[in-house]
Amino acid sequence: MIDLTGKNALVTGIANNRSIAWGIAQQLHKAGANLGITYLKDEKGKHERKVAELVEPLNPSLYLPCNVQNESEIESTFETIAEKWGKLDILVHCLAFAGKDELSGDFSNTSRQGFSNALDISAYSLVRLCAAAKPLMAQGGSIVTLTYLGGVRVIPNYNVMGIAKAALEMNVRYLAAELGPLNIRVNAISSGPIRTLASSAVGGILDMIHHVEEVAPLRRTVTQQEVGNAATFLCSNLASGITGQILYVDSGYEIMGM
DSSP states (O other): OOOOTTOEEEEOOOOSTTOHHHHHHHHHHHTTOEEEEEEOOOTTSHHHHHHHHHHGGGOOSEEEEOOTTOHHHHHHHHHHHHHHTSOOOEEEEOOOOOOGGGGSSOGGGOOHHHHHHHHIIIIIHHHHHHHHHGGGOTTOEEEEEEEOGGGTSOOTTTHHHHHHHHHHHHHHHHHHHHHGGGTEEEEEEEEOOOOOTTGGGSTTHHHHHHHHHHHSTTSSOOOHHHHHHHHHHHTSGGGTTOOSOEEEESTTGGGOOO
């Protein structure tokens, strides 16, 4: 059993109990990690309360607002981590966004603003969070993000998110090269399609899931917990020699030609 006792882990991107980030947070908690959770503020505080209720059983020691398009919130998040924890061992980046209008129809109809937002939130945010986390990982650490096959192959309706995931995967490689001498590892998990709030915006998501169930060697999709297990492995000393990699957790779908 993996033991992450004494490790401080910041998990971003939990929206509800179907979020892949939620599955990762659960497994990190089971392994003994001390959790910090970020959330996206909204005017009425509804999202903040919903996520707080969800993660309460995990007993996070930090619960912080962090909009990755807001520099002051990023700075405040990591200042609080420095003050309360003193160090950060694990960063889990589960952030992606594209407007629903951008996730159906012709890719060439992608708007300039939609393209910019998708790349900023889904790809650049990893770079920014790594820069903020770097000083807190003086003893080394592990950074894990989430990608998808649509970053390397054309997936109907995935459109601009495919471009964002391609950029994210190159971010992983460049960051791994930069941070490796500091014993900070950076990897990505490429999960098969899971019915999440984010994936529901992609046109034809149910058809994608059914196709995986028919074609993948394991004849099924994967669960949040399976992705969480893979992330926990990557965050542990069992993966101490692994960095700059894309780990496919997709029931083997990626290997299939047809």
